[in-house]
Amino acid sequence: MNLIPDAGSGFCPSDARESVDWRRRNLLRLIGVMLARMNFPKSAFAGGRQGTDGSGQRVIAVIFGGVRRAETFSTDGIENIPHLANDLFPQSLFFRDVRNEGVTAHFNAISSVLTGNWQHVDDWGKLPPTTPTLFEYFRKKFGAERSDTWVIASNKALTSQIGASSAANFGPPYGANVVFPKQLMVAAVSNALRTGRSRNMADRAKVEAELENMLEAGNYEGLGWTVSDGTNRLDPRVRGTVEEAITTFVRSGGPTSGDELTFLVSREVMRKFSPRLLVVIFSDVEVAHFGSYALHVAGIRTGDRLAYELWQEIQANPDYRGKTTMVVLPEFGRDPDGSTTNGFFNHRGNTDSTRSTWMLALGLGVGKPQVIERPIQHVDLCCTLAGLLGCPSVESQGKPLLELRV
């Protein structure tokens, strides 16, 4: 008997989400529109631009999907995160108990991190967060360009609504650029399938052409990429950025998961636009919803490696080296083994396994490496990062993390 909507009750919105098929959104027509509508002023294309307002600091937040402590910072889990544990942890401010006390589903979890307030909006991303995001505070206070703030995400539960709130006096005019590189892949596969060219997806050269066709065709709404105003043309700089990432993705012969492409696009965006606030969201781990523990763990290992490679890019890129604070945290954990919600498959339990995770902070905002034992909350992050960026006035349910400061 099961009245409570958990794994045994006949609902699994997460599966349904994964099933979303963007073919029907006429992607080819809209892709170009979406990128073209991104607001990229010429000044933002110069590259290497120094912050002339705010603190001059840059902030990069790397957010994983749901991962349990058991598979990460635990005796058995540590082998899954060699880079976080061995390369980054020793130089980090490590918050041992970071709690998600809100809705442990993707859109609400990420928007709670980004707004500093527990959000309870539609979890399929139909509605924006109800209070301003970090992007909006930053852009409004300093008149920063849209291209200074980006969300680059693999997670299909997100939509462009993650980039700006519905709050009065804030909203989309102050929102971030939002791109979902994995959606480009899903759309390319779907399009190839629909037009009888799915065999192309077995040939790397043809895969590249399929992905670029998606870019060229100008049909972006289904991808969920941000739109601000409307022309039909793709800004050449943005297109070049994404194309560069696609080329590396396809030709390198390396792994081909959604997170790999998200990483490559993020790195190209850093190189071309050097945004001052970048949020990168990895979600290969969410294969857990389908019950493959091995692939879930592989997703953790991928995230571990890519987070480290982002840190290496920060060290190698003069726009970021010595000016950047990077935080790495999961959205939440996952349900404990033996739970009625089918353990690691899901993240709906009201347990420590689901709610308690961790956070690594690295770089400029870190005074000295140490482990912080006291519990903190996801909503503490927005006001803390806002402080680092020089805009401390944030209405948040959280409290600033005093260990992280300019």
Added chain:
Amino acid sequence: MRESQTVSSQAERKLPPQLQQALNKGLMKRLPITFQPFTRQQIRDWSYLFPYERQSILSLLLYLANLTDAQLADLFREIVQLEEKMGVRSWQFSTEEQTILNASLLARSPYYQDWRKAVQKVFDRAEEHRGKEPRNDTEGKRLILMEIPARLPLEPSKVWRKWEGVGRPLKLQSVSPTAPLGLAEILIGSSQAREGSGLLEIMAEQPNVSFADTWIIDAGGNLVEAALKGIPTGASTPPAILISYPRLAEFRENFSHQINTMQKDLADADAVYARLRQTDVSPWCPPEVASEPVIREFLRSLYLSGNGALIYANSFVEWGVSEAFRRARPSVVVAQFGVRSKPKPFTSVAIFENQEQINPLPAVDDLPGSALDAQVMALYIWLAASRFDEYQRNTVCLCIAASLGEVYVVAPPEFSLLHESEPVTVDGLRDTVMQWIAANQRVAP
């Protein structure tokens, strides 16, 4: 002997008169809003419920029906108050059936966890009441037999670590990884393959056994095919509920195709799910499923509830067995895990698409990955069973790691192999298991 009642005839039952009477007196209207979709759905699907869950819902509803208005108000007070706070009446909340939109509305409410606790309290009260009634369904001997097949490489030092010592590993003698029959298949037995009665024959000889008492859920096809071969000519009833992942390929692909049409929208998701609930799935089912409406509907519900059942064979096995425990409380479950392919480059992002059809690259077996998946799924099956009273005392759980020639034994002290220090033969294991089940004098609910 096994009751001659078939699955089909079980499905044709009407509501018990006392339940019908309670409904006629307006029981449904006395329930809180958030209780109604579940209850209505159970009543509507009565023909497709297993005997255990019929008994369970009957007991709950009769308990509620027999409460006075004051007692009912007291029982549901907390839920009703929370519904007020959540503003459920202003939601687009279906009282007819459980929908994705319902689940989403509840889950994002700030009061969701409180509501869950309050609901659980009601069920606990009902269960407490049920506990006062005489029950005979927790005494029988039960068996959970799983196999991680020989193809899957397992690390001896890690394979049982997550079981945290709840049982112990036992070496099997002379197990050849190249043996033509899987161990679980040998244990099921059939008159052609081995001498003596197999597990299915023994179960068939138990008194008053329900049709849902024995389940075989197979990531491959060999167990189910062996069981089907063992059905005597002219017998109309399969010897157990027989579910094979590959034999359900057409069912699965048609469901996946429908789910692929879903827009990223709750209303559309519910519309697709509603369509899938109405679709006649019989043409997509193998005969052993097509002929049994209860099993057909079990599978439909399994696929609609996600948890990877449409995607990976081992997830299907785990989730299928877990749901069997929850809904049917079987006495004997045999589960065999299998192999999945590695994700194919690029196209694997479209997870609901059939990779074999959309990507011409050859499928490559992921043996180590499948082994790890199976290891965790086997543990989850045991954990799923151990949540229920029926499996607390008299249950033997055996997980065979064929590649290691080992079986992990979780059992009550009287199960002799629990104390065995020497390796046992497969025949010895088989005989002990058969004796365990044959000694069963349980009376089914």
